[in-house]
Amino acid sequence: MSKKKEFVRDITNIDEDFAKWYTDIVIKAELADYTDVKGFIAIRPYGYAIWENIQNYMDEKFKKCGVKNISMPVLIPESLLNKEKEHVEGFAPEVAWVTIGGGEKLEERLCVRPTSETIFSTMYSKWLNSWRDLPFLYNQWCNVLRWEKETRPFLRSREFLWQEGHTIHETAEEAKQFTMQMLDIYAEVVEDLLAIPVLKGQKTQKEQFAGAEATYTVETLMHDGRALQGATSHYFGQNFTKPFEVTFQNREEKQEYAYQTSWGSSTRLLGAVIMAHGDNRGLKLPPKVAPIQVVIVPIAQNKGNVLEEAQKMKAELSKKFRVELDDRSNYTPGYKFNHWEMKGVPVRIEIGPKDIEKGEVIITRRDTLEKISVKMEELAPKVEKLMQDIQENMYQTCQKRKEEKTTIAKNMEELEKNLNENQGYVKTMWCGSRECEDKVKEVTGAPSRCMPFEQEHLSDTCVCCGKKADKMIVWGRQY
């Protein structure tokens, strides 16, 4: 067992320094690596395979709602970015500018897209004529750049991969409904695929997207009780369609500005998976999103027919699951156990000469580390059942944490105390003023997470100013 201890010692203890533990996992589980340019990461095959699973799941759901994929230019002229006032104020400070192309200084500098509302709006104004053309339900999977000061793999990279959906509609009502429909897909992705329960609600005006009329969010809670914004969906009203002149002839044959939405989710979700589920042995992947669901480790693989049986087992299980057989001859089984635990593979199967004799194998669950002896002929259904159990158990573990770490505060002292002792979500009443929101952030370091859709009446007064309040809000320190 000495090897295992050593290996574990290689990563920082999760409860001692969670931030350092996090970056250790990113590197050790081979999810991503640093590159020569600060804030730009290389997403390695294992990390990218998780992203592909998220993409496939989400893309199918988008398409079922009639969304179509397209591709817009990566560069945006400065004049376009400047068209919507709040938007440019929000994004201009953190863009990267291309100033030279083909050896010549450009007449107008071009920014690498930080998001593409401006360019979608420009093209929509070109493509839209009549109410009969609507809605436009378009999405793109691409890279964007935001020149963050502090960077961290997945969580806050200067470049990240994401999908950005942009739609325009005939009526405000329809656009609002679509905003919520997409938020529901995000909730499904995070809860069903990534096994992380969400808190759904509306962002305050302070925290909403630059240029939006309303921003809706799915919030998640990490191992240490800090929150992470999972994905957001925005309703713009006519904020962009007016300056960009996205008009259509309506049913009364009059010109009208279209109603717009956008919604995005990114490789940040990989950060959420790592931080919501991981432990001191490494990553812990929910079966539904795991690139490798089952790893087979042969014991004494050169003896008798061990390797042959392991190969047969792989062929059999591969019909239903994503399976890897680790038949490397230069590593011990103990090393391999650690390796695949670090990589968070949900189920490990050991097969050796004695197991074959008994017609049994040993299965180890990554989530509980429980070992189970299973008859060979019952293997496939048992693994299938385990996949469901592990997915469910991982969700429930997070759900329990969310419940434990959700508290109520009636005044600033309670709010600060709860956050300091417990992190997590703290529910309070709020008068709705920007002043109080700013003050809470200043005093506690916790921005507002959202005004949950499921409202409760905790008291009659604002947690900060003590004035009359009828809105419940949730606060929490964040990644």
Place this chain on the structure above:
Amino acid sequence: MSKKKEFVRDITNIDEDFAKWYTDIVIKAELADYTDVKGFIAIRPYGYAIWENIQNYMDEKFKKCGVKNISMPVLIPESLLNKEKEHVEGFAPEVAWVTIGGGEKLEERLCVRPTSETIFSTMYSKWLNSWRDLPFLYNQWCNVLRWEKETRPFLRSREFLWQEGHTIHETAEEAKQFTMQMLDIYAEVVEDLLAIPVLKGQKTQKEQFAGAEATYTVETLMHDGRALQGATSHYFGQNFTKPFEVTFQNREEKQEYAYQTSWGSSTRLLGAVIMAHGDNRGLKLPPKVAPIQVVIVPIAQNKGNVLEEAQKMKAELSKKFRVELDDRSNYTPGYKFNHWEMKGVPVRIEIGPKDIEKGEVIITRRDTLEKISVKMEELAPKVEKLMQDIQENMYQTCQKRKEEKTTIAKNMEELEKNLNENQGYVKTMWCGSRECEDKVKEVTGAPSRCMPFEQEHLSDTCVCCGKKADKMIVWGRQY
């Protein structure tokens, strides 16, 4: 029929001005559109859906060969780009430079990737230790920028979407084999999916990729007889692994430089599909890659149960095919016929009250415009058969053109005459000198396409200098 004529008149005649016909199709079939930045296009849903079909087909084949997807940074520091001499000379003149990030002038300017050999090599040198780690078989689907002077949608855009595969291997032999294996996949994509026969061969030193030891290509021939490079696969030897120090401990426990390949194909393939198959009615899509394989156009759709029957038919056919029902009430059937012909949908089904009475429908093939009457109960198998026939017929049409437009020339007069009369591929013998290759290009405007793998002995002397020659080469003017 007056509407149809009008509609056709909307696009330039294919034999009068092929270049203009091409851009008309791109716009009219809603494949892509121009944007505010020269050389940057928006790929619209219909065009992007074709690209997605190409991606899915290709990605599956790559993965079967063990290739894994990853994501590398979009920005490359100038110092990295400069590390391989030929490479930087080839690409530096046409890159775009980011010089400002987050409001500050960068210490070192960063180019938006024109291709990623330098960055893959850098990361490979970090990740590679032992021969046991090899091969690395990685690919990325991404956007790249090349600041071309003359631009044209899909064919020559300043930004384009592509996949770039980058692999490193233990031996030169294995790397060379892999280069060819990927070329075979490209040939399959172009021939089997896009129904365009290819010419396979090796590029001359003049035409090969900047920094490569050998470049292999699949060449295609367009409607007007001009050639288009379909995709290329490169063997680098140790040209990059030496300057980037990509070394491993070999089986003899000595440090050795790895052997490298790269291979790429892009949204240019959409240009090939348009130009190889289209006609004066518009786009013509091979069924395998068509986003919509069958369009149902109801006739007198408000009469009786026409719309209901059309919907039932759609539901039935959708089990096997990608089907669209055009039930728009504000367009005539004639308009719809033109619309879907422009979009190149392989099969159109008309269903009206009389057809329902007779229990039959009219099917029109897009490739031959032939009309066929089919019994309702035989519809699905008939459509399936048609899909195969159309795919095959489109391939054969291109194959016939390729044969007709492939000629032989023994001297410069014949070479020039053949190109002027016929365009196409002209096969000649070649001494192998750069002087002769330059001269042929200068005199005829035709660069070399490749030295085909299937060599023939046409004569003993070079088409240009008349000296001894034992290599057959193919010339052709290009897009």
